[in-house]
Amino acid sequence: MVQNNTNREPSNDVEDSEGSSNSSVNPSVSKISARAVRFILSLVETQNSIINKIRLQKSISQFIKQEDTGKVRFDEVFREINKILWEIYGYELRGIPAKNENEDNQSGVSETQIASSSNSSKYQNFILLNKLKSLDSIEELRFEHGNDMYMDLIEDGSYRGDEIEGGTEYTISNSIGDEIEYVFKGIVLIVISCILFEKNSILDSELLNRLQGFGIPIDGTKIPILKYNVDELLKKMERRGYVSKIEEQSGSSKILIYMIGKRTMMEFDVESLAKFIQKIFNIEDEQLTQELEDNIKNSIGNAYKSAI
Helix, strand or coil, X not given: CCCCCCCCCCCCCEECCCCCCCCCCCHHHHHHHHHHHHHHHHHHHHCCCCEEHHHHHHHHHHHHHXXXXXXXXXXXXXXXXXXXHHHHHCEEEEECCCHHHHHHCCCCCCHHHHCCHHHHXXXXXXXXXXXCCCCHHHHHHHHHHHHHHHHHCEECCEECHHHCCCCCCCCCCCCCCCHHHHHHHHHHHHHHHHHHHCCCCEEHHXXXXXXXXXXXXXXXXXXXXXXXXXXXXXXXXHHHCCEEEEEEEECCEEEEEEEECHHHHHHCCHHHHHXXXXXXXXXXXXXCCHHHHHHHHHHHHHHHHCCC
């Protein structure tokens, strides 16, 4: 998990001020930015977490000292980082608006416009997003292949994949592929849908009951394929920023409430989530009145505005 070292400021080698950008990039900035990109990709690969600005600035400061380039502006490096990320990987390092910014965003301006790289100094946290459009035909093929291989591992209604000894070599014939990530993402969408269906505030007990209804064990048993239980799953979702958890006092006992997190707001648009909620709760098209559709979309929109 990313450590928010907010009590320690980065070195003075990194200047946080906004300034006019030159049409040509300083070679020193290019060198530092390239190293920063490798750091960012390594971080999200191992931790897949929200990137804190202080931590990013501290890393850039270390690169500056090692390369002996002299002072650079953070916003200039940030622009070059995003240029490299987009041109090579199709990614974007996007700033996450603070709560008060979400509430003030009533003008219809998109989150992409708000979190543009040119005003990076406004943000204290960032998230790496894949901006490339997926090829539906390839995604469908991957899904069908994974589904077929998964079904081959079902015996008497139970998943037996963990009990089958396979070769140590990773091949398409002895593995579903990225099955762990597939399952995780699927359950993430289910959890998000449950939270949003309850207008972005659901008791942990209610959430667990809903997850049990989808066949997810809540008795401490490890979830098939994921190999960890539901409590560990929710903690992982919280670390990754998909959900937020608050604790409230109710008499002599404490209650836990789940809400959506910042990553959910950044990764999923309202229209797509509304369609998924319709599907996950088996709402047929003929049952989906305009009023119900508007209520679902309004619930998601209000949740996004209040995301913390």
